[in-house]
Every structure is written in structure tokens, then in C-alpha cells.
Amino acid sequence: MIYRLRVLLDANDDCFRDIEIDDKSTLEEFHNVIVQAFQLQGDEMASFYASDEEWNQGEEYCLFDMSGGMAPVKKMGETLLEKAMSKKKTKMIYIYDFLSLWTFSVELADVVPTNPGTAYPQVIFSVGELPDSAPDKEFEADPRFHDNEEDDEGYGGDADTSDDEFYDDESFDENDLY
Structure with missing residues (x-):
């Protein structure tokens, strides 16, 4: 089957590509198509993220395993498009270049049969x-984790550090780091 996907840059001006790709392609192959379609350099890290209907970022599919074996990761090259997206899981987020954060929304628009000769x-x-x-x-921070002034009491959040006597009992000398 062929997936028809819209890849939309998260920007004020419309910038998107509609792509047809075989559902048996890997996410890495899809990543390469996006890089070519948007004329990105192709030499930066990237990840896909599962997403819900409200575009909340979920499980990551990374280009390379940078965990050093510390945690299990899902890699683009080992994940078929049909396993990451379906008629029930129609949205993903694609981020290219983690310093610049090129952010794209990816949405499955249709699933059609393969057209012979295409x-x-x-x-x-x-x-x-x-x-x-x-x-x-x-x-925007998740509202569940917003700071409350009441929650900061006892954690130095409102401590007056303008008085040098505040640090008199500390053994730290900022001029002697090494």
C-alpha cells in the first residue's frame, strides 16, 4: 500500500510537501525523502516522534542510537512506516537538526493501492x-509542572542572596575551581 503524507513545516508561512511512499519503507527512508523534498543539508541528527491528535510528542524514533546502550531506543532504519503510522495513528512530529529545531508535522492523508509503473x-x-x-x-511548559510561589518556599527560590554573609559558612571558593 502507498501512504500519502503531508509534511508541514511549523512556520507562519505555508511550506509543505505531499509525499507518496510505500508503507513497507523504513522511517529512515522517509527521513531521506523529507531531506530531499525540503532541500535540507542532510548532515544533521533527526528524529520522528509518535503524536496524538493534539500533536503531543510521544515515543521517539531516532536516526542513530546515541544512548550508549543505556536505554532501549527505536531506530528509524529498523522501523517500517506501517508500524509507526496507520489509519488509527495518523500523526507524527519530525525534528531535523536539534540545534536549529526544524520542526515538521507529518499527517497521513490517505492509504491507496500501488499504481503499477509509478x-x-x-x-x-x-x-x-x-x-x-x-x-x-x-x-510552553506543561501546566502540571508550572511553578507556584507557595511551592518554592524552603527551596531558596525567594532567598535573599544579596548579603555576602549568606555564603560565609560555605566552603566553595569560586576562584579556586581546579
Whole structure:
């Protein structure tokens, strides 16, 4: 089967690509198609993330295992597209270059039979140009973890550190680090 996917840059101006790709392709192959379709350099780290209907970031599918064996990871090259997305799991987030944070939403638009004689993957529709730099992100904290002034009592959050006597009993000397 062929997945028709829309890959949309998270930016103010419309910039997206509609891509058809075989559902038996790996996420790494899909990553390579995205890199080519948006003319990214292709030399940066990237990850896909499972997503729910509200675009909350879920399980990661990384390009390379950087955990050093400390934790199990799912790698793009070992994950088929059909295992990561389906008619019930239609959304993913794709992040390219973790310093610049090029962020794309990926949505499964349709599943169609293979068209004999058609070479897949292919970009079937393209809108907009990639800007020179990644759009700025405005991150919001999960409201469950917002700070309360009442919660800060006892943790030095409101401690007056302007008085040098505050540190008199400390053994730390900022001029003697080595």
C-alpha cells in the first residue's frame, strides 16, 4: 500500500510537501525523502516522534542510537512506516537538526493501492520555500509542572542572596575551581 503524507513545516508561512511512499519503507527512508523534498543539508541528527491528535510528542524514533546502550531506543532504519503510522495513528512530529529545531508535522492523508509503473517515493505536491533559518519556537511548559510561589518556599527560590554573609559558612571558593 502507498501512504500519502503531508509534511508541514511549523512556520507562519505555508511550506509543505505531499509525499507518496510505500508503507513497507523504513522511517529512515522517509527521513531521506523529507531531506530531499525540503532541500535540507542532510548532515544533521533527526528524529520522528509518535503524536496524538493534539500533536503531543510521544515515543521517539531516532536516526542513530546515541544512548550508549543505556536505554532501549527505536531506530528509524529498523522501523517500517506501517508500524509507526496507520489509519488509527495518523500523526507524527519530525525534528531535523536539534540545534536549529526544524520542526515538521507529518499527517497521513490517505492509504491507496500501488499504481503499477509509478516510482515511489515521490513528491506529488509542493507549496512554499524553506526559509533561510528554522522558525523560532515558543515552548510552553506543561501546566502540571508550572511553578507556584507557595511551592518554592524552603527551596531558596525567594532567598535573599544579596548579603555576602549568606555564603560565609560555605566552603566553595569560586576562584579556586581546579
